[in-house]
Amino acid sequence: xxxxxxxxxxxxxxxxxxxxxxxxxxxxxxxxxxxxxxxxxxxxxxxxxxxxxxxxxxxxxxxxxxxxxxxxxxxxxxxxxxxxxxxxxxxxxxxxxxxxxxxxxxxxxxxxxxxxxxxxxxxxxxxxxxxxxxxxxxxxxxxxxxxxxxxxxxxxxxxxxxxxxxxxxxxxxxxxxxxxxxxxxxxxxxxxxxxxxxxxxxxxxxxxxxxxxxxxxxxxxxxxxxx
Numbered sequence: 001x002x003x004x005x006x007x008x009x010x011x012x013x014x015x016x017x018x019x020x021x022x023x024x025x026x027x028x029x030x031x032x033x034x035x036x037x038x039x040x041x042x043x044x045x046x047x048x049x050x051x052x053x054x055x056x057x058x059x060x061x062x063x064x065x066x067x068x069x070x071x072x073x074x075x076x077x078x079x080x081x082x083x084x085x086x087x088x089x090x091x092x093x094x095x096x097x098x099x100x101x102x103x104x105x106x107x108x109x110x111x112x113x114x115x116x117x118x119x120x121x122x123x124x125x126x127x128x129x130x131x132x133x134x135x136x137x138x139x140x141x142x143x144x145x146x147x148x149x150x151x152x153x154x155x156x157x158x159x160x161x162x163x164x165x166x167x168x169x170x171x172x173x174x175x176x177x178x179x180x181x182x183x184x185x186x187x188x189x190x191x192x193x194x195x196x197x198x199x200x201x202x203x204x205x206x207x208x209x210x211x212x213x214x215x216x217x218x219x220x221x222x223x224x225x226x227x
Contacts, residue, residue: 113166
């Protein structure tokens, strides 16, 4: 396990360390699956991907640290997160080029519905997006899915509620689906949407784990294997 302190010690600059501390303070107490431990995991994975892909490390670290601040899932506004990141960076000594580049990438990282347009990312943004999506897969992805579902009041499952391909941010935010539907509406789509070959390789095993989990969930839901 990589702690916040250890992640900060590995940072390439004081600005990166400060961004990580800022994110941890802002997200402390979160119960939706977007807490400081999520940031640390994304930060660590993004650094690994950056090394493999030849991305600029400081920018990757800063995007990873700030990617969930004031995210649209919580504010209902896709501009608040990028704006908060840019303003914090400028207030903490970053130049306009870095601040604007980080903000542009943060604007495009989050999944906003299967049918919504994809936003172009820099290589650094692509590494962070992959790291963020890897944390939505596998055992931790399952746990975070149900944590978020509980946070927003979604039922575990309802076989009468169909899955939906959301074609707008508004539709995605207003979904009345279930936590199990979220696997089909988002999580099972992420493996094929990874940007880097490194992330695609990691995603395979985590995707397969989730497929087994959903099959087991439905078996138990339907009472199979209990007699």
